[in-house]
Amino acid sequence: MEAENAVFTENLGRIYKIRGAKKNESKQLIALEGVNLSIRKGELFGLLGPNGAGKTTLIKILTTLLAPTSGKANVAGFDVYKEADEIRHHINMVSGGETSGYGLLTVKENLWMFSQFYGIDSKIANQRIKRLLEIVELSDRTNTKCAELSTGLRQKMNIIRGFLTDPEVLFLDEPTLGLDVGASRDVRKFIRTWIEEQPQRTVLLTTHYMVEADELCNRVAIINKGKVLACDTPTALKHTLRKDAIFNIEVNSEAPFSVDSLRKIAGVIRADKTEEDGFSRLEIVLKHESVLSSVIDEFHTLNLRIQNLQKREATLEDVFVALVGARMEEVEHAEFAED
Amino acid sequence: MSSLTRKDLLSKDFLSIFRRSFKTSTWLGWKIESNWTDPFLFAVYSIIKPLSGAAIIVVMYSVIAQGNYDTPYFAFLYFGNAFFQYVGSVMTGVSWAIVDDREHYKTLKYMYVAPIQMPTYLLGRGMARILVGTLSVFITILGGILFLNVPFHFSEVNWLLFAVTFVLGIIALINMGLILAGVTLMLARHSDFVGDAVASSMFLFTGAIFPITSLPVVLQPIGYALPTTYWLELIRRALIGNVVDAFPTFAGFSNLQLLGILTAFALVLSIVSNRIFKACEHRAREQGLIDRVTNY
Amino acid sequence: MQTMIGRASPRLIGLYREKSWLIFDVFFPMLTVIGYVMIYKAIGAPEDYVGFVVVGGAMTAFWMNILWSMSSQLYWEKETGNLPLYIASPAPMMGILLGMALGGMVGTFIRATGVILIGSLLFNVTYTIQNGFLLGIIFILSMISLYGLGMMTASLFLLFGREAWHLANLAQEPVFLVSGFYFPLKFLPFWVSAAASIIPLTLGLDGMRQLVFASGATLGFLDPKLEAIILAVLSVFFIVGAKLLLDHTEKLAIREGRITENRR
Numbered sequence A: 001m002e003a004e005n006a007v008f009t010e011n012l013g014r015i016y017k018i019r020g021a022k023k024n025e026s027k028q029l030i031a032l033e034g035v036n037l038s039i040r041k042g043e044l045f046g047l048l049g050p051n052g053a054g055k056t057t058l059i060k061i062l063t064t065l066l067a068p069t070s071g072k073a074n075v076a077g078f079d080v081y082k083e084a085d086e087i088r089h090h091i092n093m094v095s096g097g098e099t100s101g102y103g104l105l106t107v108k109e110n111l112w113m114f115s116q117f118y119g120i121d122s123k124i125a126n127q128r129i130k131r132l133l134e135i136v137e138l139s140d141r142t143n144t145k146c147a148e149l150s151t152g153l154r155q156k157m158n159i160i161r162g163f164l165t166d167p168e169v170l171f172l173d174e175p176t177l178g179l180d181v182g183a184s185r186d187v188r189k190f191i192r193t194w195i196e197e198q199p200q201r202t203v204l205l206t207t208h209y210m211v212e213a214d215e216l217c218n219r220v221a222i223i224n225k226g227k228v229l230a231c232d233t234p235t236a237l238k239h240t241l242r243k244d245a246i247f248n249i250e251v252n253s254e255a256p257f258s259v260d261s262l263r264k265i266a267g268v269i270r271a272d273k274t275e276e277d278g279f280s281r282l283e284i285v286l287k288h289e290s291v292l293s294s295v296i297d298e299f300h301t302l303n304l305r306i307q308n309l310q311k312r313e314a315t316l317e318d319v320f321v322a323l324v325g326a327r328m329e330e331v332e333h334a335e336f337a338e339d
Numbered sequence B: 001m002s003s004l005t006r007k008d009l010l011s012k013d014f015l016s017i018f019r020r021s022f023k024t025s026t027w028l029g030w031k032i033e034s035n036w037t038d039p040f041l042f043a044v045y046s047i048i049k050p051l052s053g054a055a056i057i058v059v060m061y062s063v064i065a066q067g068n069y070d071t072p073y074f075a076f077l078y079f080g081n082a083f084f085q086y087v088g089s090v091m092t093g094v095s096w097a098i099v100d101d102r103e104h105y106k107t108l109k110y111m112y113v114a115p116i117q118m119p120t121y122l123l124g125r126g127m128a129r130i131l132v133g134t135l136s137v138f139i140t141i142l143g144g145i146l147f148l149n150v151p152f153h154f155s156e157v158n159w160l161l162f163a164v165t166f167v168l169g170i171i172a173l174i175n176m177g178l179i180l181a182g183v184t185l186m187l188a189r190h191s192d193f194v195g196d197a198v199a200s201s202m203f204l205f206t207g208a209i210f211p212i213t214s215l216p217v218v219l220q221p222i223g224y225a226l227p228t229t230y231w232l233e234l235i236r237r238a239l240i241g242n243v244v245d246a247f248p249t250f251a252g253f254s255n256l257q258l259l260g261i262l263t264a265f266a267l268v269l270s271i272v273s274n275r276i277f278k279a280c281e282h283r284a285r286e287q288g289l290i291d292r293v294t295n296y
Numbered sequence C: 001m002q003t004m005i006g007r008a009s010p011r012l013i014g015l016y017r018e019k020s021w022l023i024f025d026v027f028f029p030m031l032t033v034i035g036y037v038m039i040y041k042a043i044g045a046p047e048d049y050v051g052f053v054v055v056g057g058a059m060t061a062f063w064m065n066i067l068w069s070m071s072s073q074l075y076w077e078k079e080t081g082n083l084p085l086y087i088a089s090p091a092p093m094m095g096i097l098l099g100m101a102l103g104g105m106v107g108t109f110i111r112a113t114g115v116i117l118i119g120s121l122l123f124n125v126t127y128t129i130q131n132g133f134l135l136g137i138i139f140i141l142s143m144i145s146l147y148g149l150g151m152m153t154a155s156l157f158l159l160f161g162r163e164a165w166h167l168a169n170l171a172q173e174p175v176f177l178v179s180g181f182y183f184p185l186k187f188l189p190f191w192v193s194a195a196a197s198i199i200p201l202t203l204g205l206d207g208m209r210q211l212v213f214a215s216g217a218t219l220g221f222l223d224p225k226l227e228a229i230i231l232a233v234l235s236v237f238f239i240v241g242a243k244l245l246l247d248h249t250e251k252l253a254i255r256e257g258r259i260t261e262n263r264r
């Protein structure tokens, strides 16, 4: 197993002890529980989950920053707990949404310095820096002090820092968080090209953007509340819902209505409503297409006029809902409500 | 990217990692410490501050002694105070990067993920401060001799003893700094104060401004357990030899015996400090403190 | 006033919650006090000098509070990204700073009292209070002008940016020297003492020492009554200065936008 696996975890768990508001009161928070993953060399692997799912915790364990409280994990063939020093020669990491870096150094100096910590020849490092800066369109800021960069530009610099050392396994924790649409797209594209350049390169990326996981990753693990619920290729994950018929329907109605009666129809897995300007958008998942006629009958009872009806393919969002029983946004809002 | 890539990652031997950790972090430390809008301010900072501290003591002394500067105690006081600054410079120099990188630059985790030796990195980051500290001590002594009536006779200096003592002291202090860095790593709060707290506490116990025999008897053992006590005694013996006779704390010990004790301290600390640091690191990893930001 | 209380209360609450802070703020001055007392004892200084050091050491707590808390506060708010919130809020900056000053003053007063108590017990200091009324006036005036100065420097620090930390550091030992924190001000050259009097604690400390120690009067710099008058003038000067400077800073922040950016 070691030979092919870039990352391998067995029953990995992490519990945080948190001090309560009162003295001596200590609570436990299970951030990860029984995680079994094996990521092959050459894979672009995605971890998809809502806020607080445990993605960052997993990355921290794999990058040797945090010790697991149970189970074990291997990266590049080395144990994260016992052989941390070894692992560090083979990996690099970038976390999105933060402004790290030495503000008083220029972009180039920051990057050059990190390359030196990895023992990369200065000339080669400078070539790579130049090339990478061009790719993310940061070349014009090469000699700008990092303190004078905007948050997004700083993050681009950070992303370059990750690729600069040409790691065997690269950990990207929400790399596109805080980047604009164009920059996110460029970064995604670059990750794809980078991994395809050499068969040995592996990327583990976390995200809570469905599309990012879907478009970018070879395989995706869906994680919620510290547990991995499913792990497969995006296609295979969506394939589990192949029998379901998913419809987007836009309806007009005179008076407000509730979707409860739709949900009660036999064969309706899910019915959600979002209000738009002047009409309602319904998302309805059926066990089988044949149920549609009963749904339309119910529309008549509710006095709804169909504006537009579309059958669509399952997305990872649907997979998440099927696994967790709620949409990702709902999970996140519930989290915040608890705090 | 380039075909050379894997090879340069393979240079894993101790020495080359040491070299690159030290070289690069020294560069970084220098960049940070010398980041002054005005280089003049930098000079002022490393001269005015220590000299003012020394001047307070001189004024205090002169108010009471009414201008009689040629006493053994005055020399004892001035040199002890001046060289004690070094304890702070070296110890916080080595441990400060933990706070700075974790809280301010948010880069500590990236340093940890990188294949470097953390202790070496810390030492490199501290080099600039150690250098500035050396300069400060030198200036304090020089300023004292030139302007503040500090008695000093070039011809009586034992330069060899001074050099050996100085180096041994630096080794001991660097390793104490590393232990301090370990403690800092484990502390989520107040981490920016520990350096100062430890250094200031040592000030009272190590015979910097008064002989440790003036301490209450129960507290004296603390002084004897600190390497800096022997270091300061030897520095005084080397630079202002005759003064020491007036303070017989270590009268029973020859220079060589004291050097032996200091060497033993330096040696033991060198061995122990790395282990303690590793142990602290271990705990920090278990508790997830490496990338914890306190956010004041 | 609303703003003031709004800002003062979290500081007071913070003070009680963070007991460790208290220890640090009593601990550091205490160490220095002990060290300097030992020096005086070693040279055989009269007993009252021990008291001078204890009182001076306690007053350093206020100076530290001005330097590290008041002055750098806006700067830290900027670093942590809260400053835009303050500037954007309808509350005037002066109110916010006054609140901070009040919170800081009460907290520091407790800590300074701690230093005085411990120091006095440890070294058996005897006080002979001569004119309690004048003593109170001098203390209150020192506090008003000191915190006025703090408000003024708060905006100065903001303008200085990253060097603020170093500036605060630089204003420690030199000020302890020229303001006579550990010895009677009288022993410095007259013009040095006179120049140092711009820092309210200089005259405040000198005046208080004259009024609480038996030998104080003979070791004083100026007549305590005159010192009280000068302190009153300083209070007005600093408060007006703080107001003007703050308005200027606020304007700069809005017009040029360079102050609210968090950059490191």
Ligand SMILES: Nc1ncnc2c1ncn2[C@@H]1O[C@H](COP(=O)(O)OP(=O)(O)OP(=O)(O)O)[C@@H](O)[C@H]1O
Pocket: A016, A017, A018, A029, A030, A031, A049, A050, A051, A052, A053, A054, A055, A056, A057, A058, A208, B288
């Ligand atoms: N140092 C810590 N101490 C205590 N609890 C923690 C700590 N770090 C994380 N947690 C908790 O562990 C859980 C998982 O956090 P984690 O940061 O791994 O989530 P995540 O999936 O990365 O979320 P996000 O999408 O918001 O980044 C959360 O409930 C979080 O509150």
Ligand SMILES: [Mg+2]
Pocket: A055, A056, A057, A173
């Ligand atoms: Mg996260």
